[in-house]
Amino acid sequence: MSSILDRSSRNFLWQHPWQLALAIVGIALGVAVVISIDLAMESSLTAFEQAGKAFTGTATHRIIAGDGGLDERLYTRLRVEQGIQKIAPVTSGYVELAQHTDESFKLVGIDPFIEKSLQAVWQQQQNANKTSDFLTRLLGEPNTALMSEQTARRLHLKINDDFTVMADNREQRLKVIGLLAPDNAVSEQVLARLIISDIATAQEVLGLFGRLSSIEVLMDKYHPEILTKIGKVLPANALLVSTDSQSQSMREMTRAFSINLKAMGLFSLLVGMFLIYNTMTFLVVQRRRLIGSLRAIGVTRRQIFRLIIGEAFLLAIIGTLIGIALGIALGQGLLYLISETINALYFRIDTTSLMVTPVQIGKGVLLGMGASLLAVLPPAFEATRFSPVTVLTRSQLESGSRRLIKAAGLISLVLIPGGMALAFFSGKSINLGLASIFLLLFGFALLTPVCTLLFMKLIERLFGRLLGILGRLPARMVSAEVSRTGISIAALMIAVAATIGMDLMIGSFRQTVAFWLQASLPADLYVSLPGEKMTADKTLADQRLKEKLAKLPNVQMLSSVLHTKIIADDEFTQVSVFELNAKLKKSFIFKHNVEDDLWNRFEQQQSVIVTEPYAYHHAVRIGQKILLQTAQGKLPFEVIAIYADYKGDRGHLAMSRQNYRHFWPDLGYSGIGVYAKDGADVQKLENQLSKLLTAEQSVKSDRAIYKASMEVFEQTFTITETLRWLSAAIAFTGVFSALMALQFERIRQMGILRAIGITTRQLTALIVSETGLMGLVAGLLAIPAGYVVAYVLIFVVYQRSFGWTMAFYFDPWVIVQGVALAFIAALFAGIFPALKMAQTKPAEALGTE
Amino acid sequence: MTTEAAITIQRVSKSYLESGRRHEIFSELDLQVRRGEFIVLLGRSGSGKSTFLNLVSSIDPPDSGKVIINGVNITGLSEHDRTLFRRHHIGFVFQSYNLIPTLTVAENLLLPLELIKRITRKDRENVVELLAKLNFADRLDSYPDRLSGGEQQRVAIARVLIHDPDVILADEPTGNLDLDTGKQVLELLDTLVTKAGKTMIMATHSQEVIGKADRVFSIQNRTLVSR
DSSP states (O other): OOHHHHHHHHHHHHHOHHHHHHHHHHHHHHHHHHHHHHHHHHHHHHHHHHHHHHHHTTOOEEEEESTTOEETHHHHIIIIISOOOSEEEEEEEEEEETTEEEEEEEEEEEOTTSOGGGSOHHHHHHHHTTOTHHHHHHHHSTTEEEEEHHHHHHTTOOTTOEEEEEETTEEEEEEEEEEEOOSSHHHHHHHTTEEEEEHHHHHHHHTOTTEESEEEEOOOTTOTHHHHHHHHHOOTTEEEEEHHHHHHHHHHHTHHHHHHHHHHHHHHHHHHHHHHHHHHHHHHHTTHHHHHHHHHTTOOHHHHHHHHHHHHHHHHHHHHHHHHHHHHHHHHHHHHHHHHHHHHHTOOOOOOSOOOOHHHHHHHHHHHHHHHHHHHHHHHHHHHTSOSSSOOOHHHHHHHHHHHHHHHHHHHHHHHHHHHHHHHSSTTOHHHHHHHHHHHHHHHHHHHHHHHHHHHHHHHHHHHHHHHHHHHHHHHHHHHTHHHHHHHHHHHHHHHHHHHHHHHHHHHHHHHHHHHHHHTOOSSEEEEOOSOTTOHHHHHHHHHHHHHHHHSTTEEEEEEEEEEEEEETTEEEEEEEEEOOHHHHHTOOBSSOOOTTHHHHHHHSSEEEEEHHHHHHTTOOTTOEEEEEETTEEEEEEEEEEEOOOSOSSOOEEEEHHHHHHHSOOOOOSEEEEEEOTTOOHHHHHHHHHTTSOSSOEEEEHHHHHHHHHHHHHHHTHHHHHHHHHHHHHHHHHHHHHHHHHHHHTHHHHHHHHHTTOOHHHHHHHHHHHHHHHHHHHHHHHHHHHHHHHHHIIIIIHHHHHOOOOOOOOOHHHHHHHHHHHHHHHHHHHHHHHHHHHHSOHHHHHTOO | OOSSEEEEEEEEEEEEEETTEEEEEEEEEEEEEETTOEEEEEOOTTSSHHHHHHHHHTSSOOSEEEEEETTEEGGGSOHHHHHHHHHHHEEEEOTTOOOOTTSOHHHHHHHHHHHHSOOOHHHHHHHHHHHHHTTOGGGTTOOGGGSOHHHHHHHHHHHHHHTOOSEEEEESTTTTSOHHHHHHHHHHHIIIIITTTOEEEEEOSOSGGGGGOSEEEEEETTEEEEO
């Protein structure tokens, strides 16, 4: 392409630095949000996987057990009786440092001299460096530990320094006997939150005497008999799983959460695309005279097309690069929020820093470049339509757009019902559920210009009557350039609709959870009994405590629960074992009508009731039987009811204590509900009760539990809220950019108004009124769009993602806030162009062509 | 025409900064225009004709000197007061017509009136009447870009007249029009403006208009030279 032609394009861009900057900002922000979510999510999950590998090395399988872990004698039996050599025992758990209670570390007890092929990379390095001295000391000296050089430096520890760790209120002093030097960023990340000791030390610190957390197994295809050998000695409460499938199930577990977050990132990119489209369209339209002249002197349509695409390419490269840098910075911030949410909802992860991989950067580049070039195609085609003979006037361009607007309106009438149909008739697919939201939002976006024209006509009549021509002018200005203003309004409408939708969904969820919590906390006080469940001492101690509680004068009755894991259909499943009373029975919210003899069957028959998420994820229906692993083998338990539960999205089973005791050993209790007698002083009872508890046990009132639970609820939505505001910020930038461009295109018109005597104040009011009206129409249109989005989120996306159903609570305040947000954002977006325009001298404005 | 001065320009200087260099347009310019006088300003492109009109109208303030209209030193007024003064006393006809594209023909005419006072039924009737005179009775609700250049300029002239300003400034009003249409527009200006006793300064290339002017000036060496 001609370099002079290129220069004409470059010069034009340089002459419009604001638009240039805003186009780049649009691309950069869209890319940044997508990339930051991807990086933070992947870093969290990779950290979890890598942490596993840090002490399992090349293990292909793992033997795991439910509560209490594995008996360490299993390891001996596998090694001695069965002759399996490539196995390694691990005992792990979380500890806090006495001096640094704000952060926790994973204490991993290993056998320092296991089979070499099972050693983790760091272990092999230490051996290769002939520094295995401290591995020998680890085994030989009690209460010794290793940590990474970076961690020791952070904690101000040197070799031979002592430090105190705490677990379940137990304290233990450990001595640093060696420092590990990670040789790459991933190892450094993994070792940052690890303390390594030998098995015995870990068992002592964690109170897991004689227990193992897992046994790592290295199996190859040449020795399939190992599987049989393990099967022979595997206890009923243990499972042999492949490490890949465990990692896979961890990703599966967080899949819905991950999809929802990524959808929010893509939503930001969609709003960013609107922004790019808008800016590029302005840059093209402003040049219609220039492009007409170029066509007149022989520049072909193809060359014009290439010129515009070339510009977009350049902007996309710059925007994408800035977006990636920004995304990495933002990702660091999101990492904490995402890790916290995964911690609260799924499993424990310790993430310290972002892991940036070339694949993720590549994804960002592809998205940024792809989205920018896609967004610029329509304006590039528009540019080729400019006639070389006559330069089209604004109104001629607008009359062409009006036809498109009508067509868009008609298409929206197909897209909106189509989106609803997709939402409700797409099975269990989360992706299709989210796609339906995109389709709905897109449909509403296409409807926006038509609605804008109708709304402005109404406003024009109303304000024209009240305020005359000047009152009519803002609405007229919006309508006159609806092909430009419509896009800005649509972008703002989408962002506000998403905000309204999310707010209504979160509000509904909050109300549902609050109602459920209030209903499911019938006791006055709850005693929490943590600790290792396999110890006979604990079971006995729990029973004695329960007896003492029952004898307290103001206690009317008790209930109890044990949270444990049982192997159901070949996977570990959370089970709540209840000892019910009349009040607790009433606290269950069933998702269907139940028969009168339900509780009788619950107590007497081989039955379970399941939570709604469990029923959803495992496609379980009432009457179906679930195979549970017992000491007598796999036995069927009939599902007799499905109840609401919002504690986690994987769901769990519930059975009566009486039923449980028939098949499994007594593990004591996880919690005891205490019901005070009518008129009793609950605070006094709480004080009495506390005196009976050990340091590890605690008592909380129903109110305190309610408050803490709601805090966890709010915490899990922090990431959603953050991303929502990021999208709103991008939309605001889009509107700001569009309004700036619009006003600069009108500078001459403003000059005329100034020349005929309109004051700067009137001019400012005119522009701000125009943008305010744009915001208002965006806000009003966002009400039905947001309502529909909320509906699909609640009844389709969230149900498919997490298996929860919730009631739709309509909060009018959310609508008011949404409309106010659109109006105020647009008003603010108009203030700068208005001030800028007011400062422009009329003579200069009139000289602008 | 009376002998009273409608416009007094005293020692007005104006310069612009262009590519880092100061470019002087006018230096110590003096002129007195009597009420009802029709002044024509000739000059090549870029000589400063539009700048002169902008100085007179207070759209562009001078670097030094005074512009007095109807006894009011408008160079001493604040920006806001200059705008209000312009609103009441000055009417503009531009080369590019400069109608407001988002307002209809009738609204374009009514806007200057609305800025001054509340529009009455009589005002609307006046607009209809004036447009009828200009053969626009059926185009009241048309938007400017539906009109030809000559038609737009006639509407621009009507806009100037509707609020009855003391001073009318016309910047190349026929510059964008063909010869015949240009003649019609000049005729209209002559009929409606000069004969109504308005003071008018017109910057133009057109030789046709010289015969109708009371005085003709050209811009030479940063000052006005009478011809």
